[in-house]
Amino acid sequence: MTNDVIEVRNLVKDYGSFRAVDDITFTVPKGKIVGFLGPNGAGKTTTIHILLGITTATAGHISFFGKDFNHHKQHILARINFASAFNTLQGRISVWENLVVFSHIYEVKGYKKKITDLIDYFEVSNMLNSLYHDLSAGQKTRVNLIKSLLNDPEILLMDEPTASLDPDIADKTLTLIEQLKKDRNLTLLYTSHNMSEITRICDEVIFLDHGKIVAHDTPLGLTKRIRSAQLRLIFNDDKKILEDYLTQENLQFTFEDEHTVTIKTEEELIPKLIFSISKTGIWMTDIEVKKPTLEDVFLQIARGDVHES
Amino acid sequence: MSMNLNRIKGILIQEFFITLRSFEVISDIIIFPGTTLILFGLLATYLAGITNITVAYSLLMGMLLWHIITIVQYSISVGSLWNIWSRNLSNMLITPISLFEYICAYTFSGILKAIIMITSSAFLIKIVFHFNIFDLGIANLGLYTFNLILFAISFGMVMLGLIFRYGTRIQAFAWGILPIVQPLTSVLYPVSVLPGPLQTIAYLMPPTYVFEALRANVLNPHIIQWNLFTISLGENIIYFALATWFFIAMFNQSKNLGQFARLEG
Numbered sequence: 001m002t003n004d005v006i007e008v009r010n011l012v013k014d015y016g017s018f019r020a021v022d023d024i025t026f027t028v029p030k031g032k033i034v035g036f037l038g039p040n041g042a043g044k045t046t047t048i049h050i051l052l053g054i055t056t057a058t059a060g061h062i063s064f065f066g067k068d069f070n071h072h073k074q075h076i077l078a079r080i081n082f083a084s085a086f087n088t089l090q091g092r093i094s095v096w097e098n099l100v101v102f103s104h105i106y107e108v109k110g111y112k113k114k115i116t117d118l119i120d121y122f123e124v125s126n127m128l129n130s131l132y133h134d135l136s137a138g139q140k141t142r143v144n145l146i147k148s149l150l151n152d153p154e155i156l157l158m159d160e161p162t163a164s165l166d167p168d169i170a171d172k173t174l175t176l177i178e179q180l181k182k183d184r185n186l187t188l189l190y191t192s193h194n195m196s197e198i199t200r201i202c203d204e205v206i207f208l209d210h211g212k213i214v215a216h217d218t219p220l221g222l223t224k225r226i227r228s229a230q231l232r233l234i235f236n237d238d239k240k241i242l243e244d245y246l247t248q249e250n251l252q253f254t255f256e257d258e259h260t261v262t263i264k265t266e267e268e269l270i271p272k273l274i275f276s277i278s279k280t281g282i283w284m285t286d287i288e289v290k291k292p293t294l295e296d297v298f299l300q301i302a303r304g305d306v307h308e309s
Numbered sequence: 310m311s312m313n314l315n316r317i318k319g320i321l322i323q324e325f326f327i328t329l330r331s332f333e334v335i336s337d338i339i340i341f342p343g344t345t346l347i348l349f350g351l352l353a354t355y356l357a358g359i360t361n362i363t364v365a366y367s368l369l370m371g372m373l374l375w376h377i378i379t380i381v382q383y384s385i386s387v388g389s390l391w392n393i394w395s396r397n398l399s400n401m402l403i404t405p406i407s408l409f410e411y412i413c414a415y416t417f418s419g420i421l422k423a424i425i426m427i428t429s430s431a432f433l434i435k436i437v438f439h440f441n442i443f444d445l446g447i448a449n450l451g452l453y454t455f456n457l458i459l460f461a462i463s464f465g466m467v468m469l470g471l472i473f474r475y476g477t478r479i480q481a482f483a484w485g486i487l488p489i490v491q492p493l494t495s496v497l498y499p500v501s502v503l504p505g506p507l508q509t510i511a512y513l514m515p516p517t518y519v520f521e522a523l524r525a526n527v528l529n530p531h532i533i534q535w536n537l538f539t540i541s542l543g544e545n546i547i548y549f550a551l552a553t554w555f556f557i558a559m560f561n562q563s564k565n566l567g568q569f570a571r572l573e574g
Contacts, residue, residue, distance in 0.1 A: 015567065049570050052403045056564040078405040091395040093326040101326070104319030105404045131330075133395070147400065 005030045005155055005187050006051070011060035013046055013211075020046045021057075022211035028155075028204075031185040033177070035198040035219075037298060038208035044191045047208070048157050051189070052082055064155065078106065080155040083148035085141050085163035091133030095124065095143050098132055099150065106151035118146040121176065123169075137164035145173060149180075155187045156180075162197065174201055195294040205294070207301050214301055219294055226292035226300060229267040233277070234260050234286035245280050267291065312413065316406045320414030321421075324384075327391055328422075337383060337484075338422045339429065342376045346430050350438040363527045369440055370527070371496040371520055373430055374453055377423045378461040378516060379487055384419030385412070385465025386472060386483040393477060399569050408560065412469075416462055423458070445523070446530050452538050453519050459545040460515045463552035464490075470552075470559030474568060495520050515544040 006028035013021035021043045028034045036044045049055040051062060053073055062069040064076045089098040096115070103111035119125045122142045127135060135143065141164050148156060162170040178201060180186040192198055198205060199219045207215040207222070215222055235242060239258050246253045251273075252264040265273055270289055278284065328334045349372045353365035392398040401411070427442075434440045442450070468483050493507060494516040500508050511517045518541035522534035563569055 020567075045570070046567065049399075049567065052399075054399050054402050054564060054569040055567045056561070074405040074407060077403060082400075082403050086396075087399050088396045089400060090323060090327065090392065090397045092330050092391065093323070097322075097326045101319050101323040102400075102404070104322060105316050105401075105406055107313070107315045 003029050005065055006189065007061075007063045007066075008047075008051070009061045011047065011050065011062065012058045013043070013050060013055070014058045019211050021050070023060075024208070024211070024213050026206055026213060026216060028187055028189060030187055031181065032203040033181060033188040033190055033201050035202035035205040036189060036191040036208065037193075037198060037205055037294075038301075039298075041210075042208040043211040044208055045159055048082075048159055048189070048191065051157060052080075053077065078151065079153060080157065081148040081151055081153040082157045082159070083141075083144050083161045084159035085137075085144075085161060086159065087144075088140055089132050089143060089147060092131065094129050094131055095119075095135070096128045098143070099146060102147050102150055108150050111150070114150060115146070118149055122146055122172075138166055138169060141165055142169060142173075145176075152184075153186070154184075155189070158188060158190045158192075160192050161190075162192065162194065170197075177201055195298060199294050207297070209301055215297070222297045223292045223294060226296055227266050227268075228264055229270060229292060230290040231263045231265060231270055231273060232260070232286075232288040232290060233263070233284050236283045236285055237281070241280060242277065242282050245277065245282075249276075262290075311407075312410055313405075313407075316404070316410050317414040317417065320388075320401075320406070320411065321418055324388060324415070324418040331391075334387075337387075338380055338426055342380070342426050342430065343433065345372060345376070346433060347437070350434060350440070353440065354438055366440060366444075367524050367527045368497055369434065369438070370442065370445065370523055373427070373434070373442065374457060374519065374523065375491065375496045375516075376426055376430070377454060377457045378464070380423045380426055381416065381419035381458050381461030382465035382468065382487065383484060384422055385415045385462065386468035388415040388418060389469055389472060390477070390480055390483060393472070402569060408557070412462075412466065412556075415465070419461065419465070420458060423454075427454075444530055445526050446533075448533060449522070449526050449530065452533065453523060456519050456538065456541045456545055457516060459542075459549060463545070463548040466552040466556040470556040473563045474559040476568065476571065490514070493517075499524060513544070515541045515548060517541075518544075 004027040008027070009025050011021055011024045012019070024043075024047065036047070038044050046055060050057045053069065064080065067076060069076055090101070093101075099115045100111065103115065108114055119128060122145060124139060124142050124146070127139060132140065132143065141161065145161060148158075162173050165173060174197060177186075177188065181188070190198070190202065202219055205215070205217060205219055205222055206213055215225070217225075236259065239255065242261060243255070246261075246263060253261055255261050263273070274284070274287060328338075346369070349369050353369040356368065357365040389398065392401055431442045434442060464487070468486065471479055471482060493503075493511050494514045495503065495511055496516070500511045500517060500521060503511055518537040522537040525534050525537070526532070
């Protein structure tokens with residue numbers, strides 16, 4: 001029996017002659033956090049809007065919990081939720097009033113306690129009676145997150161939810177997400193431009209570019225697709241000896257100063273390279289290996305250098 | 310078609326909170342109708358002194374009943390505009406609330422506001438101008454109100470459909486179109502006053518028959534104008550069916566064009 005709670009097959013979205021989402025297929029397993037990455041205009045937000053039912057797909061099939069989205073929309077929407085830094089709640093009414101409204105719409109039982117618990121966690125209890133439009137961007141995002149957790153969703157779709165949060169609250173938000181995943185097996189589809197966030201919380205990453213999935217892997221698996229790494233050495237001896245050796249070995253290198261060099265090579269060759277350099281008599285005082293990050297993958301994908309294998 | 314009262318209650322609570330905190334809404338549903346009625350009350354008092362009191366009473370009642378249309382359609386279309394202005398509409402649309410529940414909630418809200426307006430206006434008219442709106446008979450008032458609400462719902466759905474489809478650039482329609490329709494529905498004068506071609510248009514509007522019935526009832530309050538109500542109801546049913554079709558078509562087109570995302574982008 002499949003453990004996938006979101007299943008998307010051959011999803012297409014055309015706006016006239018422009019194809020925003022181009023035949024994408026993916027699944028999201030229960031209890032996993034899947035990051036949705038890609039450059040601006042890659043189709044991430046359009047896909048999320050289709051998954052939420054506020055934009056219609058041109059073609060394709062979507063199911064949540066094994067049920068067809070088009071035929072069980074109300075049932076499914078009651079079990080999922082959405083948070084974004086880009087949409088807000090009703091500005092003319094207070095934070096508490098907004099949360100009461102959504103508690104009724106989601107039929108939250110014991111909503112007063114639920115709201116109180118969440119506002120305590122997100123440290124917004126002092127602004128409970130403030131009008132929503134008077135809040136700062138970071139405070140609004142926190143209230144949006146509370147709204148998105150009111151109905152105890154089994155699946156949470158998040159579109160850059162930490163975009164305007166200060167580092168402390170962003171960290172708390174990520175910690176809460178990790179906690180929710182652990183305690184309640186929460187499934188998340190998460191878009192962000194913050195690569196360290198994605199690396200920290202995501203089990204899988206889907207890279208979109210020009211509406212297509214160009215890579216779908218674990219964060220580690222994706223970084224391993226970039227085979228090159230950088231070796232940064234600080235040494236005591238004459239620069240000329242090392243420069244001659246690196247030139248002789250046909251390696252790419254850059255001297256930062258007289259005693260610091262960065263060498264670009266394949267990750268698996270680094271131990272051998274360090275050994276070879278030491279054999280030249282160079283005394284290395286510091287060795288730093290810079291492995292490829294998700295950001296490097298992102299940049300390479302944006303430039304069209306990495307493709308789904 | 311199932312209806313969940315909790316979800317409808319959620320929207321009504323939001324409407325209540327917005328109304329409490331927005332001077333604009335209070336102005337639109339209490340202050341502006343109130344001042345208009347005072348103006349027409351004074352005019353009616355003046356006319357009652359120099360002409361037949363029935364003319365004065367018809368004018369005042371016509372204006373009062375017209376506000377039922379204004380308030381119900383306003384509630385349906387402007388209720389959603391509040392959420393669009395706050396970039397909250399997509400938050401509402403991704404909840405389990407159905408389109409039917411959504412429209413019902415705003416319709417209930419409009420009806421409640423209309424009841425508040427009629428009740429307060431009835432007191433005002435009775436105390437200040439000594440006109441009693443119930444002189445027309447409860448049954449007649451009920452039938453007028455029913456037909457006018459039905460027309461207002463249809464009109465509100467068309468406006469809301471246009472707002473969903475074209476966004477805030479046509480938001481002025483929400484409060485700007487009805488004053489154009491008003492002269493054609495013969496609120497303040499008989500249809501016979503209108504030029505010939507406009508009379509044809511007037512007879513295509515369900516409220517026209519209500520206001521014609523009103524003028525007939527001012528002269529004879531105990532006779533229900535069934536023929537006029539039947540025509541009004543018949544037209545209202547056609548209007549309602551067309552408005553529902555139009556609203557759903559606009560809603561689906563907006564989803565297809567990604568308009569809901571753009572409304573908040």
